[in-house]
Amino acid sequence: MDRDVEGSGAEVFSVTVADGSPPVVKLVGELDLATVHVFRGALDELPGDVVLDCTALDFVDSSGLSAIVDEHRVRTGSGHRLTLRGLSATTYQTFELTGLHRELDIEPPDHG
Numbered sequence: 001m002d003r004d005v006e007g008s009g010a011e012v013f014s015v016t017v018a019d020g021s022p023p024v025v026k027l028v029g030e031l032d033l034a035t036v037h038v039f040r041g042a043l044d045e046l047p048g049d050v051v052l053d054c055t056a057l058d059f060v061d062s063s064g065l066s067a068i069v070d071e072h073r074v075r076t077g078s079g080h081r082l083t084l085r086g087l088s089a090t091t092y093q094t095f096e097l098t099g100l101h102r103e104l105d106i107e108p109p110d111h112g
Helices: 036-044 062-077 089-098
Strands: 002-006 012-018 024-031 050-060 082-085
Touching: 012 036, 024 036, 024 062, 036 062, 050 062, 050 089, 062 082, 062 089
Parallel strands: 024 050, 050 082
Antiparallel strands: 002 012, 012 024
């Protein structure tokens, strides 16, 4: 399943879901106010545990952070997990600055 939408400026945001156990949701581009509805729509269709592959995620604003936190709370509230992996050092720092790295299941970036 692929979903694409133009985000802020000329950027394109896309969500690709790879079937598996758990499914892996690849986020590409900028997760912001203009694109968060695509993120929410894709995850609404997936029950159970989910892994967010953020290797191609360039930017997350407050609406994107809020959507991730909401999704985390829904999943953990029903006994499931939302795991983020592949965050760049810069994007991971956004989660650190907000303290969300302590609340969410995030694999730290490889600084090597």
